[in-house]
Amino acid sequence: MKKLILIISLFCVLLPAVSATDARVGLYLLNLGKFDIATGGFTADFYLSFKCDSNCSVDGYEFMNGRASSADKIIDTPTEKFYRIQANLNSPIDLRRFPFDTQKVEIILEDKTLTTDKLRYTVNNDESGIDPSIIFAGWNIDGWRAEVDEHVYEAYDETYSRYIYTVDISKIAFNSFIKTFLPVIFGLIIVMSSFLMDPDKITTRLAMVSSGLVASVMFHISISNQIPPVSYLTFADKFMMLTYFVLLASFVLNIILLQYVETKQMAKVEKIHARTEYAVFIVVPLLYLALFLFWL
Numbered sequence: 001m002k003k004l005i006l007i008i009s010l011f012c013v014l015l016p017a018v019s020a021t022d023a024r025v026g027l028y029l030l031n032l033g034k035f036d037i038a039t040g041g042f043t044a045d046f047y048l049s050f051k052c053d054s055n056c057s058v059d060g061y062e063f064m065n066g067r068a069s070s071a072d073k074i075i076d077t078p079t080e081k082f083y084r085i086q087a088n089l090n091s092p093i094d095l096r097r098f099p100f101d102t103q104k105v106e107i108i109l110e111d112k113t114l115t116t117d118k119l120r121y122t123v124n125n126d127e128s129g130i131d132p133s134i135i136f137a138g139w140n141i142d143g144w145r146a147e148v149d150e151h152v153y154e155a156y157d158e159t160y161s162r163y164i165y166t167v168d169i170s171k172i173a174f175n176s177f178i179k180t181f182l183p184v185i186f187g188l189i190i191v192m193s194s195f196l197m198d199p200d201k202i203t204t205r206l207a208m209v210s211s212g213l214v215a216s217v218m219f220h221i222s223i224s225n226q227i228p229p230v231s232y233l234t235f236a237d238k239f240m241m242l243t244y245f246v247l248l249a250s251f252v253l254n255i256i257l258l259q260y261v262e263t264k265q266m267a268k269v270e271k272i273h274a275r276t277e278y279a280v281f282i283v284v285p286l287l288y289l290a291l292f293l294f295w296l
Contacts, residue, residue, distance in 0.1 A: 021119050023058050024051040026127025027107060027146065027165045032136050035105065035169070038228045041090040042105055043069075049127050050081040057114065064108040064151075064162070065089050095227055098234040099176035100296060102142070102168065109163040110151060121148045121163040130167065138175075142168040180236060183219060184243055187212045191250055192280045199269045202258045209254060213247045216240065238295055239288075246284055 026049040033043030050058040055078050066089030075082035091106045111119050123146045130144050144167045151162045191212040194205040220240040227234070233241075253276065260269045 020117055021052055021054065021057060023056060023119060023121055024124035025049070025109065025121050025146075025148075025163045026051075026124035027163075028128060029130045029134065029144070029165075029167065031131070031134060032105065032167070034137065035103070035139065037093065037095075037226070039090060040093045040103075041088065043086065043088055044105075044107060045086045046084075046107070048083045048085050048109075049075075049124065051124060051127075052079050054079065056081055057119065058111070060112040060114060061109050062112050063087055063089060064110050065091060065106060095230055095234050096232060097296065098227060098236050099180045099223075100171055100173055100235060102170040103139075105167040105169055107165040109165075110160050114160075116150060116159045116161050119161060121161040123148055123163070128165070136169060138172065139169040140172060142170055144168070180223060181239060184216060184240070187215050187219075188243065188246065188284065191247060192284060194250075195273075195277055195280050199257055199261060199273050202254060202261055206251070206254045206258065209247060209250045213244070213251065216243050216247060235296055238291060242287060242291055246287070250280075 026047075028047040028049075029044065030047065031045040033045075035042045050056050050061075052058075058081055066087055068085050068087045070086045072084045073081065074084060087107070089105075089107060091104055093101075093103055095101055109121070125146065128144075128146050130141065134141065144165070146163070146165045148161060148163050150159050152159045191209050194208040197205055220237075223236050223240070253272070257269055257272060260266075260272075
């Protein structure tokens, strides 16, 4: 009798481990909708498959970063479930490299009720991927990956298996440069060209620098309106800060020249003009080159 009780007790202890189901998850992405840089929201259309060696109790899955707008079950057998799903999802955004930022578009699955002692996800790479016909407007699709981890809810003392499908996307660098920085660069070229003017045109030079500063501030505001408020400086912010520094230095230099012109200290005027006339075309590009090399 004691042996029977011991066997039953041992069976009860081992039962949760034995009864856990391994579900092989495959996700094949068919289409991605517009990525909203302000919220990280996007839409996704994909096939989702579950395969098990025994009974597949996986109908309780849910998306942890959004909701499915539609889910059509195509295959429904004891060991396989296959869906066509359209979902509204969102992913965290990182704008530190804006406008050359890279983002992660994620689809995260987790069961509503079955913990890891009852259901575990595994990656089925054979039935996962991205359709080559996908065109994600304004972004490059750099690749995809799928992984599984365990999500612990400490407040409930429960652990759930989590499937994460990630698509890496990046901005088209040439387009981002043209749209974001080219207008500022042309403004800087005009300001630097003012250094070629003779010192007797100092008021004209000051007007050119002042106009460039106002235009840069307005353009910076326009750039900032493209993204949500963030607690850190983006690369575009750093670019504009360097632009402000260059314009401020130009403004101060021209003020000094104006003071010397008004006090008839022409020797100092000619000396400063000779040293800065062409030097700005070397120093300013080097400053921006350092910015792109070390802070991008």
